[in-house]
Amino acid sequence: MLEFYGTIAEESWFDDDITPQMFREELFSGSGPVTIWINSPGGDCNAASQIYTALMDYTGEVTVIVDGMAASAASVIAMAGTRVLMSPTAMMMIHNPATAAFGDHKDMEEVIAMLEEVKESIINAYEIRTGLSHAQLSHMMDAETWMNAKKAIEFGFADEMLTDPKRTPTNVDAYAFSAKSVEQAVVNKIIEKVRARHKAEPPKPEGRTVNELMERLNLLKY
DSSP: OEEEESEEOSSOOSTTEEOHHHHHHHHTTSOSOEEEEEEEOOBOHHHHHHHHHHHHHOSSOEEEEEEEEEETHHHHHHTTOSEEEEOTTOEEEEOOOOOOOOSOHHHHHHHHHHHHHHHHHHHHHHHHHHOOOHHHHHHHHHTTEEEEHHHHHHHTSOSEEOOOTTSOOOOOOOOEEEHHHHHHHHHHHHHHHHHHHHHHSOOOTTSOOHHHHHHHHHHHTO
16 A cells, blocks of 8 residues: 655655655555555646556556545546545546746747647546546646546546445535636626626716726736
8 A cells, every 4th residue: 555645746855745766666666456545736747647657557456545635746646546436525636737937938938838748648648547538628627627526437537436335325416616617707796796786876987997897807817
């Protein structure tokens, strides 16, 4: 059994960092079936790729159990499991890769091209496990999608829910939500209220117009 609890990194800076070298040494120190317990917010995409590849290369059966969270790069690692189980209270999150960069417009174009390729590599892993289309996975990543266990199973990211056979199965509703959609819904409600108020009480000359308020609200999203 291996516990994957912490941030994924190329090099360890803190006690809870997990590096490819550390993970590979532990993984290949034994043989036979192995269980990987995951609770991680993600981290470095390249490091996650190395860990994913190590698990795919492992000859024994790999059971992945998400007992807390498999977010971002950690969700990619979970895809390497022969079987993927999730606690009824666990969450999985997928989103677009991100980075920090500086330079002129040419440098930024190169960074954008690089991020697009990283996204494609992540989609490769999701496609192999889920069987979902490239377009659907891309949209889910654009929206930053969070899934509970039932929804992750429904989409194919997980195989089953972790339950105690001696107890009645936990009744958990399947749901997934987009962080950006929730944010936009809040903005839309505020805009509707502002419009309704302006219709009832016309703004004074020195007040802001609805269009100005909409521009300000759109700025708040970033």
